[in-house]
Each structure stands twice: as structure tokens, then as C-alpha cells.
Amino acid sequence: MNNRPTLPELRRNARVSLGIDYRLTIGDEVFVGVTGNVSLGGVSLATSEPRLDSSHAGRMGSLLLDLDGETFESECRIVYVGNPKATRMALAGINFIGVSDEAREKLLRHMVRQL
Numbered sequence: 001m002n003n004r005p006t007l008p009e010l011r012r013n014a015r016v017s018l019g020i021d022y023r024l025t026i027g028d029e030v031f032v033g034v035t036g037n038v039s040l041g042g043v044s045l046a047t048s049e050p051r052l053d054s055s056h057a058g059r060m061g062s063l064l065l066d067l068d069g070e071t072f073e074s075e076c077r078i079v080y081v082g083n084p085k086a087t088r089m090a091l092a093g094i095n096f097i098g099v100s101d102e103a104r105e106k107l108l109r110h111m112v113r114q115l
Contacts, residue, residue, distance in 0.1 A: 013039035013040045013041040014039060015037040015038065015039045016037060016038050016039070016111050016114065016115065017036070017037045018035060018037065018038045018111065018114050019034045019035060019036075020034065020035045020038060020043075020065050020066060020067065020110075021033075021034060021065070021066040022034070022035055022043070022045060022063060022064060022065050022066070023063070023064040024045065024061055024062070024063050024064075024076070024094070025061055025062045025063075026056060026059050026060070026061035026078070027059075027061075029050070031045075031050060031052060033045060033046050034046055035065070036091065038065075038107070038111060040096075040099075040104055040107060040108060040111075041095060041096060042076070042079075042093065042094045042095040042096050043063070043065070043093075043094050044091060044092065044093055044094070045091070045092045045093075045094055046091055052078070052081050052092045053081060054081050056078050056081055056092070057078055057079070057080065057081045058077070058078065058079075059077070059078050060075065060076070060077055060078075060097070061075070061076050061077075061078065061094075062074070062075055062076065063075075063076045063094060063096070065107070067106065067107065067110040068110065070106055070110070072103055072106055072107050072110075073103065074097065074098070074099045074103065075096075075097045076094045076095060076096055076097055077094070077095045077097055078092055078093070078094055079093045079094065079095050081093075
């Protein structure tokens with residue numbers, strides 16, 4: 001029997017479908033685009049130029065989100081990168097690391113305003 005947790009069990013935070021402009025920096029590479037969904041624990045990203053690829057999975061970076069004039073910033077880990085051949089846009093899953101209470105509250109307020 002498979003005792004691995006299902007995807008909903010792995011996700012600790014509710015997700016909201018929001019298109020927020022972002023800037024992701026991994027080393028000297030910079031990626032920009034729009035989020036697909038957002039939670040208090042991370043985001044999914046859609047990037048086009050340059051594309052994230054499987055070599056970015058597991059790497060650490062810095063993420064900036066533009067919250068209608070306010071900036072949310074967090075260190076992050078790229079936990080998933082989708083197959084760019086399967087879609088026009090490469091999807092990536094990002095976990096926030098070490099987010100301050102103030103930054104988390106700022107993101108939560110933005111998410112609630114968008115509902």
C-alpha cells in the first residue's frame with residue numbers, strides 16, 4: 001500500500017488564483033512574469049523569457065511580488081519546475097523561506113482584497 005501523502009495533504013495553506021507580477025532572482029539569473037496562484041507558504045509561477053528549467057529545481061533564490069504598489073520579498077526554494085515542452089509557459093512551484101510576520105500579513109491583506 002502507498003503511504004505517501006496526497007498533494008492536498010502536502011499543501012498546508014489555502015491557495016488563491018491571483019496574477020501578481022514577480023521578479024525571481026537565482027544567482028545571477030533573473031526571471032519575471034505573473035503568478036498563477038498564491039498562498040501564505042508559496043506561489044506557482046508562469047515564466048516565458050527566460051524559461052525556468054529542471055536545472056533550477058531545488059535551488060534557492062529571492063522573490064519579489066508587486067502587491068499593487070507594496071513589495072513582498074522572500075527568500076525561496078524552487079520545489080518544482082514543469083516540462084516546458086508540455087505548455088507554452090513553464091510552471092514552477094516556489095516555497096517561501098523565512099518570511100517575516102509583517103511580510104506574511106502584507107501578503108494576506110493583498111490576497112483578501114483580491115477576493
